[in-house]
Amino acid sequence: MYNLISKATSPSKPLQRHLNEREELFNNVLGLPLDVKRDLVNKLLWSLPRNEIIKLNEQLNGILQRDIIGSLPPELSILILSKLDLGDILNCGLVCKAWRCIVEEQALWALLCASSSPPIRPSQPTWSDIQTTRSILSQPKFSHSSDEDEEEEEYDDRFGYGYIEPSNGNGNRSNLDPLGLGMKSGLRKNVWERNSSTEHNGGLPIYLHPQLSMNNIPSLEKIGGKKDKDKDKGTFSPIQSHLPIPSTKPQANYKHLYIVHQIINRRLTTPRSIHQYNTFNPEKDKSGFVPKPLTIDMITSVKNGGLPGHSEAIYSISLINHEMKSDMNMNCIECHQPTPTSNNSFSLSPGPLIPGQKILTRTSTPTIIKGKEWLLTGSRDKTLRLWYIGMNGSALGPRVIKIFQGGHSGSVLTHCVVKVPMPIDIQATTSPTKGIEGINLNGSRSPRKNREKYKLMAVSGGSDGKICLWDIENQNQGASSSVNPEKMVQGHKDSVLCVRANEKYVVSCSKDKTIKLFDIHTLGEELVIGGSGSGLESDDQLHKGAVNAVGLTEDYIISASGDKTIRIWSIHTGQLLFVIEAHSRGIASIDFSSEPTSCEPLLEKGERWKGSLVTGASDASIKVFHLIEKDLDSIMDVNSDSTLSDADGDGIRKIEDSMDIDTTSSNDTSPEVQYPRRTPMNGKLVYLKEDHTMWSPCVCPPGLGVSRPNLGETDSHAFERCRRCGNRGHTELVRTVHIGERVVVSGSYDSKVKVWDRQSGQHLIDLSGSHTGRIFSVTSDKSKIISTGLDCRINVWNFAYDLDTSFVEP
Numbered sequence: 001m002y003n004l005i006s007k008a009t010s011p012s013k014p015l016q017r018h019l020n021e022r023e024e025l026f027n028n029v030l031g032l033p034l035d036v037k038r039d040l041v042n043k044l045l046w047s048l049p050r051n052e053i054i055k056l057n058e059q060l061n062g063i064l065q066r067d068i069i070g071s072l073p074p075e076l077s078i079l080i081l082s083k084l085d086l087g088d089i090l091n092c093g094l095v096c097k098a099w100r101c102i103v104e105e106q107a108l109w110a111l112l113c114a115s116s117s118p119p120i121r122p123s124q125p126t127w128s129d130i131q132t133t134r135s136i137l138s139q140p141k142f143s144h145s146s147d148e149d150e151e152e153e154e155y156d157d158r159f160g161y162g163y164i165e166p167s168n169g170n171g172n173r174s175n176l177d178p179l180g181l182g183m184k185s186g187l188r189k190n191v192w193e194r195n196s197s198t199e200h201n202g203g204l205p206i207y208l209h210p211q212l213s214m215n216n217i218p219s220l221e222k223i224g225g226k227k228d229k230d231k232d233k234g235t236f237s238p239i240q241s242h243l244p245i246p247s248t249k250p251q252a253n254y255k256h257l258y259i260v261h262q263i264i265n266r267r268l269t270t271p272r273s274i275h276q277y278n279t280f281n282p283e284k285d286k287s288g289f290v291p292k293p294l295t296i297d298m299i300t301s302v303k304n305g306g307l308p309g310h311s312e313a314i315y316s317i318s319l320i321n322h323e324m325k326s327d328m329n330m331n332c333i334e335c336h337q338p339t340p341t342s343n344n345s346f347s348l349s350p351g352p353l354i355p356g357q358k359i360l361t362r363t364s365t366p367t368i369i370k371g372k373e374w375l376l377t378g379s380r381d382k383t384l385r386l387w388y389i390g391m392n393g394s395a396l397g398p399r400v401i402k403i404f405q406g407g408h409s410g411s412v413l414t415h416c417v418v419k420v421p422m423p424i425d426i427q428a429t430t431s432p433t434k435g436i437e438g439i440n441l442n443g444s445r446s447p448r449k450n451r452e453k454y455k456l457m458a459v460s461g462g463s464d465g466k467i468c469l470w471d472i473e474n475q476n477q478g479a480s481s482s483v484n485p486e487k488m489v490q491g492h493k494d495s496v497l498c499v500r501a502n503e504k505y506v507v508s509c510s511k512d513k514t515i516k517l518f519d520i521h522t523l524g525e526e527l528v529i530g531g532s533g534s535g536l537e538s539d540d541q542l543h544k545g546a547v548n549a550v551g552l553t554e555d556y557i558i559s560a561s562g563d564k565t566i567r568i569w570s571i572h573t574g575q576l577l578f579v580i581e582a583h584s585r586g587i588a589s590i591d592f593s594s595e596p597t598s599c600e601p602l603l604e605k606g607e608r609w610k611g612s613l614v615t616g617a618s619d620a621s622i623k624v625f626h627l628i629e630k631d632l633d634s635i636m637d638v639n640s641d642s643t644l645s646d647a648d649g650d651g652i653r654k655i656e657d658s659m660d661i662d663t664t665s666s667n668d669t670s671p672e673v674q675y676p677r678r679t680p681m682n683g684k685l686v687y688l689k690e691d692h693t694m695w696s697p698c699v700c701p702p703g704l705g706v707s708r709p710n711l712g713e714t715d716s717h718a719f720e721r722c723r724r725c726g727n728r729g730h731t732e733l734v735r736t737v738h739i740g741e742r743v744v745v746s747g748s749y750d751s752k753v754k755v756w757d758r759q760s761g762q763h764l765i766d767l768s769g770s771h772t773g774r775i776f777s778v779t780s781d782k783s784k785i786i787s788t789g790l791d792c793r794i795n796v797w798n799f800a801y802d803l804d805t806s807f808v809e810p
Helices: 002-009 013-030 034-047 050-064 074-081 086-092 097-103 106-115 127-137 148-152 226-232 254-269 298-303
Strands: 192-194 236-238 294-296 314-328 367-379 384-388 399-404 412-421 454-462 466-471 487-490 496-501 505-510 515-519 525-529 547-552 556-561 565-570 576-581 587-593 607-617 622-631 684-693 734-739 743-748 753-757 763-767 775-780 784-789 794-798
Touching: 013 034, 074 097, 074 106, 086 097, 086 254, 106 254, 254 763, 294 298, 298 399, 314 454, 314 784, 367 412, 412 496, 454 496, 466 496, 466 505, 505 547, 515 556, 556 587, 556 607, 565 587, 565 684, 576 684, 607 684, 607 734, 607 743, 622 743, 743 775, 743 784, 753 784
Parallel strands: 314 412, 314 775, 496 547, 547 587, 587 734, 734 775
Antiparallel strands: 192 236, 294 794, 314 367, 367 384, 384 399, 412 454, 454 466, 466 487, 496 505, 505 515, 515 525, 547 556, 556 565, 565 576, 587 607, 607 622, 622 684, 734 743, 743 753, 753 763, 775 784, 784 794
């Protein structure tokens, strides 16, 4: 039976012979060279009927088009997409529905935020904060140009690819709004997304709709025509800053958070032309847009319902991003222009009224102001003033909330703000609602929290040589908005030019060429460098000019002087560890930051980056240095570093204002010292490594700039530098510098504020025309640049305009 079945199923001999011949033919064809096979396949395809060619094409497409990303586990897909930049990720969301779902996953954007340098962390706003932000964004905006449509067209189309398909999943792609707050503006004007009620055009992103091409409309206001503006107003909604998940606290939308950071960074780091700031045309150059500053002065504060601002030059300013509340008594007589008496004390009689100000009494109750954005300023009028610059859900603008006075009898030249841990005896006070520590009222034990409590303190120095410690959050001033100092010491014999503080110490420097270290809690003197009490044997180790600026780290004190040098001292012993002659003229200002950043330098073996230092000098130049530690074990030759030649000190300008800095070095006959010098301590060296000098296009009038060839300098831009202006950007003494996460901000006696790229040293933005006198202080955070000076004005440039920054940490 088996033989019969096998004979019936086996092919006949002619058929078998045919199969063998075809198999042999296939083997021979497969053995041909590649170019021959290509020609053979081409001829075979064209010999087939057209419908057969179409069928083969469909088969080939099915074989070749394999969705590798979609077939991988979501974790691997997210990891792959996280290696792309923002534009590529948003473009990937347009490939297919599967890719779009991956692109909209919160895990992807959370990974992008965590992998940024430094990491992007969301803040913790309340629902009230988000509602306040939305109300502010929904208010009519001041147009920066004569044509409203041109002003809106400044936005970058690159960020208009964000599209979210509504779904009923885990809340990541839903249009639910737990509070019913319909946000009509938020991320950017053209980062808009389809609403769940929109069913036309097959769910395409807006910019792909045929009738809504971005090339055919100058602004989104023309969607549907201006006549139907109100009708179509609710059709589209922007990406919301929070997830539509019902919860007691808003949950951050990491996609919104990441894109907002990218937008702000792009606005800050896009180079602008120096000569086109006042003639900017948004139609021609969208990336060159610079927001107009918000200008604050004494009268502005009163008009906004606050106490009077400074009436004289403002020497120092600090930006405080801290949640706190303050009682403002508008009828506090002591806060309105106190009149000095002959013995430098203050009488409580009110001064002259400001235009628009009413006669004050003590009958009204204090107003409670709560917010996160504050300014602290110090002035020639011998006071510090606390400004609230948030909106607080109302139409009122920046205003003075508190006045700190009674400590200084001279100008307040410098101050800093620091969070100080409270003493243990204060933290140990028992709350009446929690019973005994560690035990709840129901008898059960609760986990003990080891978080320390902090209070916000300010340290100020004045032309009277005094150093004062102030409690910014002091709630015990009663019915008065005037605050007296917590501690006060006579720190120096001459003007205090700079103070810096951390959780333990306060360091100060003075015109008397000394540096002093104090305890932050008691202002007790811990260390003196310079003067009769320095204990240093050689005068070569001391500054020969006024010490104009200081920086403070955990282990070191950094000082800069009119003698053109930067010196590093041990904070524990006062020993001089490093000296370098950094500029050709006296150094006027420095700023130090040890915060993690993407601008860290390339390090050699054994080196550790401890922070970055930016310096400004009277030669109008700005330089960036890196503070480096290196173990002696990894150093082959400590003295192998080349020395720098002494710069020519001719032409050092003397600052005539006795209350300002002094960049003039003293006339001494000591032998010249070769720099840099390094002294090891505890088995390691600490030194400064110069990174670059800030470089700007020539600011000379046309025809007056003279370029010169490369003369062998290490500066990469030396071959392009102008002999007249040196391509320094500023033309006079750089009075103040501030180092940020990605940019450096500088202010000069030439009345200009400039923004520089921290990593490359390139000039980015020229903020000219906002001040009418010398600039004394600048500060910044991730989105704002603030400056002040001789004209008593405070200018605030907000680069986060029209963005919902509820979850953005300053």
